[in-house]
Amino acid sequence: MLGHVTFVAALELRAILQKLAALELECPEQDVILRNMRCFRRGFSRQSMSFGQVAGKASENGHGLEVQKYFNSGEAPSQGSISAVVAHVQVDLDTGQITLRKITTAHDVGTVLNPLTHQGQIDGSIIQGVGFTLTEEMQFNDGCITTLNLGEYKLPNIQDIPPLRTVLIKESLGASPFAGKEIGESAISPVSAAIANAIFNAVGVRLLDLPVTAEKVHAALNANR
Numbered sequence: 001m002l003g004h005v006t007f008v009a010a011l012e013l014r015a016i017l018q019k020l021a022a023l024e025l026e027c028p029e030q031d032v033i034l035r036n037m038r039c040f041r042r043g044f045s046r047q048s049m050s051f052g053q054v055a056g057k058a059s060e061n062g063h064g065l066e067v068q069k070y071f072n073s074g075e076a077p078s079q080g081s082i083s084a085v086v087a088h089v090q091v092d093l094d095t096g097q098i099t100l101r102k103i104t105t106a107h108d109v110g111t112v113l114n115p116l117t118h119q120g121q122i123d124g125s126i127i128q129g130v131g132f133t134l135t136e137e138m139q140f141n142d143g144c145i146t147t148l149n150l151g152e153y154k155l156p157n158i159q160d161i162p163p164l165r166t167v168l169i170k171e172s173l174g175a176s177p178f179a180g181k182e183i184g185e186s187a188i189s190p191v192s193a194a195i196a197n198a199i200f201n202a203v204g205v206r207l208l209d210l211p212v213t214a215e216k217v218h219a220a221l222n223a224n225r
Helices: 001-023 050-061 117-133 184-188 191-203 214-225
Strands: 032-035 038-040 044-050 083-091 098-108 162-171
Touching: 001 050, 038 050, 038 191, 044 050, 044 098, 050 214, 083 191, 098 117, 098 184, 098 191, 117 162, 117 184, 117 191, 191 214
Parallel strands: 098 162
Antiparallel strands: 032 038, 038 044, 083 098
């Protein structure tokens, strides 16, 4: 939604820039070319103005470079992102201790606009997913929170994160402008299920409440025995 409304607003602002620059460059609007943050007159490469200069002239003449647009989310195509997670775990049968060995994630993506932040969203989501799957727990007693500090609310650190492998499956469809797709929420959703299923596959213990701790696994193993 944000991408679409920003794109529509940018197109209108572009048209305003061309119109104002045309007045200053003394040419038709269609002859104004916008490139590298400057407005050029077609066929006259030495005649140009920066966006800042155009905005300054507009301000002097009482014109504001301001656009407000609305976008109805129902207009967007229903092309969401799909993710899959494979978790490799090791479980100590004597203590119930869980060790993550590797996590592989696959993501159905459209156009990746910023590869660095795109991968950052994936890695951050996986780490958050590991946290609320294995270590993070908010405890209560008679309606009062008893987990009072980050020493008790165990966030994962680098020692808890296994090697991460990412597979990107690219396609030309996406819900946002330039066929982009979201990545953050879809990357975090399958993590817990993948880890819990891997534990079940390893030792036959099916736990349905988070976090999946060594104590819970140990108790379930003893119950099965």
